[in-house]
Amino acid sequence: MEKIYYGEMDSFLGPLTLAATAKGLCMIQYGNQKNVLSSMKRRWEKQEQNSLWIEDYTVIGEAIREIKEYFDGSRNKFDIKMDLRGTAFQKQVWEQLQLIPCGNTQSYKDIAEALGNPKAVRAVGGANNKNPVPILIPCHRVIGADGTLTGYAGGISIKESLLNHEKSSFASVVN
DSSP states (O other): OEEEEEEEEOOTTOOEEEEEOSSSEEEEEESOHHHHHHHHHHHHHTTSOSEEEEEOHHHHHHHHHHHHHHHTTSOSSOOSOBOOOSOHHHHHHHHHHTTSOTTOOEEHHHHHHHTTOTTOHHHHHHHHHTOSSBTTBOGGGEEOTTSOOOOOTTOHHHHHHHHHHHHHHSTTTOO
């Protein structure tokens, strides 16, 4: 039985609920654990059966620290280990998203082309939507080909807030 350790943190976006395995951070969801934990468990159970969820801040403490540093403007890259569960294609997309510099954006088409599959724009969007650790894997940096902000699991206002935060906090690293 795999153990999943979870806890909650505050941010300028509202509460975030984090979950990790012994291998690394595996999920972040917008909202407090009272409201989102059951949906996190259901999502996890689709891939991994028979897990035991334990509230434990020692396991997720490093992730909380790094995310707080990101929010206070002192960190623009994450070093914590992640335990990402998904298809091979989803993992390719998530790796590509991590290459988008802080404060910059790319389109779904840009990501598909970078993966060598320019016709996979919709598939890239689907993988983006399944990102289990928003913020750390910066799916908020992906926009429509016309430059508009498009769908985001946390809502367009959160996507816009994250992009504005990066532009104002990390202006010196923005290309």
